[in-house]
Every structure is written in C-alpha cells, then in structure tokens.
Amino acid sequence: MHVDLVVFDIAGTTVHDGDAVHRCLASAVAIVGATPSRAAINRVMGMSKPLAIASLLREHRGIPPPPGDLQRVYAEFESNMIKHYRTSPDVRETDGAAAVFGWLRKHGVVIALDTGFARAITDVIIERLGWARDLVDLTVSSDEVLRGRPHPDMVYRAMELAGVSDPARVAKVGDTPADLLEGTAAGCRFVIGVTAGSHTREELAAHPHTHLITTLRELPAILDVGPIERAPGDVSSPLLFTPGPLTTSSAIKQAMLRDVGSRDREFIRLVEKVRRRLLALAGVSDAAGYEAVLIQGSGTYAVEAMVGTFVPKSGRLLVIDNGAYGARMREMAHILGIDTHVRQLPPAQPVDPLAVAGAIGDDPAITHVAAIHCETTTGVLNPIGQIGAVARDAGRTLLVDAMSSFGAVEIDLERDHIDALAASANKCLEGVPGCAFVLARRALIDAGVGRSLSLDVAAQWRGFERDGQFRFTPPTHVVLALDRALDELEREGGRRGRAARYRANRERLLDRMRDIGFTEIVAPEHQSDVI
Structure with missing residues (x-):
C-alpha cells in the first residue's frame, strides 16, 4: 500500500539545535529551584513542553506545581528557545533532511512536521530554515490539539489537513519514545525511530516501532512510495532471464544498504514479521497450526532441508519426476540415504493424479x-491440489517444491492438502538470492528429525521459538530485501496482480516467438503464467 503522508518530528529528527531543548528546559525549571538530571529530561523529550515542565517540577517537588510557577517556567523556556532558533549558529537541518523532503514530494508524498513545541517556536524554526516555501506542506504544534504526544492527536490533525483518511498510508518519524508511541497510537503503517537524536538505539528499541535508522537518508529504502518500477514491456534497463537470480527493483537493492545485527530486536521482529507474511501468502497462519521457517541459502537448500527433516529413517519417499527439479529431488533423497520410489512421467505434461494414486497402490x-x-525447466504447472487430495486420501504426507510458483500462483496449504512446502525469496517474490523457507504443519515440524546439522527445519524452528534467532549466521541483508519485496508484491495487487503481469509478459513473448517461427513444446493449457 502506498504511503501518502510522512509526519516528521522537528528537534533532533529534522533539525539539529546543539542540544538546546535539554539546556533550555534545565535552565527554565532552575528558576523555581528544580535541578533535573539529564535522564529525567530525556524521559519527557517529545512531549508538549507545558506537560514536560509540569512533569519535571512534579518529580522535583513530589506534588503538582502551582499554575503560576508552571506559567513562569514555560514563558522562560519559550523565550530562550525562540532566541536560540533565531540566532544560534548550531541550528541547521539534520543530515539529508531537505534532500529526503524533496525526494518524497517528487513522489507525491505530503510532508508534515509535528512537534512538542508551541506554534510560536515552530514558526521561528520553519522561517530560519526556509522550509515554508517549497519543502514542508504543513505543520502541527502541540498547542493546536487537545492532547500532545504520546497521544495520536497531532498525527490525526496532520492527516486531516493532508486529506489522508487511512493511517496505513502514513509514516511517523521521530527521535524520542514519545514519537514512537504517538505513531503507534495513531496506527501508522511505519513508525520509524531516528537514533542520532536525543535517544540511543537501545533506548528507542524498547518501544514499539517498525524501523530504527541512524539518518533520514535511510528512509527511501523503507518507505513504500512511487509507482511500480517496471511496467509490462519496459526494457529501459537490462533484464535477467535466468531461472535463479532475477532483475530486482531499486527499492529492493536500497533495502540492503544498511547493516542490522543478527541479535538486534529490530531484526528479530523483522524475521517474525516475514514469517507471518509468508504464511498468509499460503492461505494459512500460525494460529491454524502452521509455521514458516527461514533457511539460509538458495531454494535447493530449503528443498533438501524439507526432505531430510520430514522423511524419517523408516519412511519411503515417492518422488514424482516430470522434469529436472523432480530429478533433483530424487538425487537429494539418494544422497541422504532415503528409501525412494521414483515415478517418472512425461516432461511436457502435468502430473496425472491417477499416476500418483497408482504408484501408492503399487507400493x-x-x-x-x-x-x-x-516445473521450472518447462513451465508446466502440476495440479498440486489434486495430488494433495490423492496423498490425503491415502494417508500420505505431501512435500511440495513451489520454487517457481510461490507468490504468483494460488496456493493454499490447507485446501490443497500440502503438509510442507519449500520456496525462496528470489523467484516470484522478486527478492534476492540467499534466503529460502519451508512452510509446514507445526505437528510435522515438531516430529521432524534432521539428517544434517545446518539443513534441519525442526531445529531451526525450535531456535526461532526459543529466542527468535537463526541458529547460524543469518542472511540479514537478504531478509531486509525480502521484507521489501513482500511490500512490493502487496502494492502490485498481491498474487493476482503479479500473475497478471507475468501473464501479459508471457503472452507478449510467445506472440513474438511464434511470429519468427518458434513452436511450443508444452500445450497452452498446460503452461503456467511464470516464464
């Protein structure tokens, strides 16, 4: 879903002021004898300043301050802040602020500033930086709403002024816990903490957020703005037509241009989010008894992990082979020492479910x-739901390689009677290579015993359940790209939208190839939309 409005905080987020807010709060409350610590002031950063001052005085005295003291202290604070923002050489935009504003406006996004300052201070800042002319669309100050942060009132006011009704189309960016709580309370799609302001990454990580960044320059890689990058027929830049790595969008490439720690809360939350999103694409959820397990490596790694974990030593595996990837599963099973029955079928035709039933009946x-x-080698789409029904009726477990279908062809694990499915980030999801996944019934995973230390779906799932972490070094940048790729899939209309683009590309390609004399091996009724 497209982002239409970004609401930025001012001091510490878009404006560098040389720590003036801390100093001015401390000097203002000092006139009535209060001497708060820096930590105490940090706790009220981002709030409306009368509320922040009242909190500091209450903490100092143990009782609410009288109105006269509160008014006198606030007047001192406002006077000092206005003088600072008008004259101090420390006042400037933070790294990349104006450039990011310009980039967002170029993509049709409304830029709003909200702040714990009153209007008198806000206007001085905007005038000093020259933002009122062509960079900032609107501002909301804390004295213009009933409740300031951490309540959502300022975000709601910005949405009203911008004509945006859905908070899922809004991003909130700020450098304090109050900013993060405000964005969360408003239901913003993105709640982004800036760690170069008043609070550290660790302090912000303790509060609800979707992302933490060190500079505003990281926003373009996160925010969902702009049109779909490549329309059908667009060949303005090179296209990769290989069965593995595919051409990726610039936004997916940008998503990888930052580092994230494998044990950081942000990355652990991201992994959990991606796992839920993958299950939803397969029509199921963890509440329905299914799990998504990410596996480092290519799709083949996930297929081998699936086969090696879920077929017990006492089991016998029927491999349906109507192409190169069926043959690869047969080879995997042989190397893993799995007792195997192979049913080889014509490569230009879909698997006949009766042949599956016959193989089970014979063995x-x-x-x-x-x-x-x-089947990637031919584009033949096998009737997986009918195969699943045969397996279910016979009381057998169905393992599916959905490498070149997941994300573009409809799959419902429960409806199609699929017990486990393997796919990867870099096919129809259009992410980058390096991360694959297995979706499976939780009971099957729980009973699984791996034949490999690293390619063990059950062990990795238990690791996620224990602490949310990969057991071995995770592909952090690839997971960042996968999350972005899932955003782009959603923007394109989900599976149906992506399939429509693939179908149009396939038809265009086939029409031109027929024109120059090529003849299809696979009958049209057996072709998938995936090239």
Missing part, C-alpha cells in the same frame, strides 16, 4: 510424496 510402503508445483 504400500510409501509414506511421503514429493512433487514439483511448477
């Missing part, structure tokens, strides 16, 4: 069935 020792959903 009652079969416990598991392995099939390819979309």
Whole structure:
C-alpha cells in the first residue's frame, strides 16, 4: 500500500539545535529551584513542553506545581528557545533532511512536521530554515490539539489537513519514545525511530516501532512510495532471464544498504514479521497450526532441508519426476540415504493424479510424496491440489517444491492438502538470492528429525521459538530485501496482480516467438503464467 503522508518530528529528527531543548528546559525549571538530571529530561523529550515542565517540577517537588510557577517556567523556556532558533549558529537541518523532503514530494508524498513545541517556536524554526516555501506542506504544534504526544492527536490533525483518511498510508518519524508511541497510537503503517537524536538505539528499541535508522537518508529504502518500477514491456534497463537470480527493483537493492545485527530486536521482529507474511501468502497462519521457517541459502537448500527433516529413517519417499527439479529431488533423497520410489512421467505434461494414486497402490510402503508445483525447466504447472487430495486420501504426507510458483500462483496449504512446502525469496517474490523457507504443519515440524546439522527445519524452528534467532549466521541483508519485496508484491495487487503481469509478459513473448517461427513444446493449457 502506498504511503501518502510522512509526519516528521522537528528537534533532533529534522533539525539539529546543539542540544538546546535539554539546556533550555534545565535552565527554565532552575528558576523555581528544580535541578533535573539529564535522564529525567530525556524521559519527557517529545512531549508538549507545558506537560514536560509540569512533569519535571512534579518529580522535583513530589506534588503538582502551582499554575503560576508552571506559567513562569514555560514563558522562560519559550523565550530562550525562540532566541536560540533565531540566532544560534548550531541550528541547521539534520543530515539529508531537505534532500529526503524533496525526494518524497517528487513522489507525491505530503510532508508534515509535528512537534512538542508551541506554534510560536515552530514558526521561528520553519522561517530560519526556509522550509515554508517549497519543502514542508504543513505543520502541527502541540498547542493546536487537545492532547500532545504520546497521544495520536497531532498525527490525526496532520492527516486531516493532508486529506489522508487511512493511517496505513502514513509514516511517523521521530527521535524520542514519545514519537514512537504517538505513531503507534495513531496506527501508522511505519513508525520509524531516528537514533542520532536525543535517544540511543537501545533506548528507542524498547518501544514499539517498525524501523530504527541512524539518518533520514535511510528512509527511501523503507518507505513504500512511487509507482511500480517496471511496467509490462519496459526494457529501459537490462533484464535477467535466468531461472535463479532475477532483475530486482531499486527499492529492493536500497533495502540492503544498511547493516542490522543478527541479535538486534529490530531484526528479530523483522524475521517474525516475514514469517507471518509468508504464511498468509499460503492461505494459512500460525494460529491454524502452521509455521514458516527461514533457511539460509538458495531454494535447493530449503528443498533438501524439507526432505531430510520430514522423511524419517523408516519412511519411503515417492518422488514424482516430470522434469529436472523432480530429478533433483530424487538425487537429494539418494544422497541422504532415503528409501525412494521414483515415478517418472512425461516432461511436457502435468502430473496425472491417477499416476500418483497408482504408484501408492503399487507400493504400500510409501509414506511421503514429493512433487514439483511448477516445473521450472518447462513451465508446466502440476495440479498440486489434486495430488494433495490423492496423498490425503491415502494417508500420505505431501512435500511440495513451489520454487517457481510461490507468490504468483494460488496456493493454499490447507485446501490443497500440502503438509510442507519449500520456496525462496528470489523467484516470484522478486527478492534476492540467499534466503529460502519451508512452510509446514507445526505437528510435522515438531516430529521432524534432521539428517544434517545446518539443513534441519525442526531445529531451526525450535531456535526461532526459543529466542527468535537463526541458529547460524543469518542472511540479514537478504531478509531486509525480502521484507521489501513482500511490500512490493502487496502494492502490485498481491498474487493476482503479479500473475497478471507475468501473464501479459508471457503472452507478449510467445506472440513474438511464434511470429519468427518458434513452436511450443508444452500445450497452452498446460503452461503456467511464470516464464
């Protein structure tokens, strides 16, 4: 979903003022004898300043301050702040603020500033930096709403002025816990903390957020703005037509241009979020008894992990082979020492579910069935729901390689009777290579025993359940890109929207190839939309 409005905080987020807010609060409350610590002042940063002052005085005296003292202290604070913002050489925009404002406006996004300052101070800042002319669309000050931060009133006022009704189309950016709480209370899609302001990354990480950044220059890689990058038929830049790494959007590339620690709360939350989103794409959820397990490496790693973990030593695997990737699963099973029955079928035709039923009937020792959903070598789409029904009726477990279908072809694990499915970030999801995943019934995972130290779905799932972390070094940048790729899939209309683009590309390609004399091997009724 597109972001239409970004609400930025001022001091510490978009404006560098040389720590003036801390100093002016301390000097103002000092006139009535209060001497708060820096930590005490930090706790009220971002709040409306009368409320912040009242809190500091209450903490100092143990009782609410009389109105006269509060008014006198606030008048002192406002006077000092106005003088500072008008004259101090320390006042300037933070790194990249104006450039990011310009980039957002170029993409049709409304720029709003909200602040714990009153209007008298806000106007001085905007005038000093020259932002009123062509960079900032609107401002909201804390004295213009009923409640300041951490309440959502200023964000709601900005939405009203911008004509934006859905908070899912809004991003909130700030450098204090009050900013993060404000954005969360408003229901903003993005709640982004800036760690170069008044609070450290660790302090901000303790509060609800979607992202933490060190500079505003990181926003373009996060925010969902601008049109879909490549329309059907656009060949203005090189396209990759390989079955593995595909052309990626600039936004996905940008998503990887920052570092995140594998044990950081931000990354752990991101992994949890991605796992939920992958399950939703498969029509299921953790509440329904399914789990998503991320695996480092290419899609083949996930397929091997799935087969090696879920087929027990006493099991027998039926591999349905109607192409190169069915043959690869057969090779995997052989190397893993899995007892295997192979049913080889014509590569230009989809798997006949009756052939699967016949194989099971001929060999009652079969416990598991392995099939390819979309055979990448030919583009043949196998009837996975019918194969699943055969496996279910026979009481067998179905393992599916959905590498070149997941994200563009409809899949519902429960409806299609799929017990486990493997796919990767870099096919129809259009992320980058380096991370794959297995989606499976929780009961199957819980009973699984891996045949490999690293390619063990059950062990990795238990690791996620224990502390949210990968057992071994995670592909942090690839997961950042995958999350962004899922955003782009949503923007394109989800699976149906992406399939429509693939279908248009396929039809255009086939029409031109037919024109120059090529003949299809796979009949049109057996072709998938995926090239």
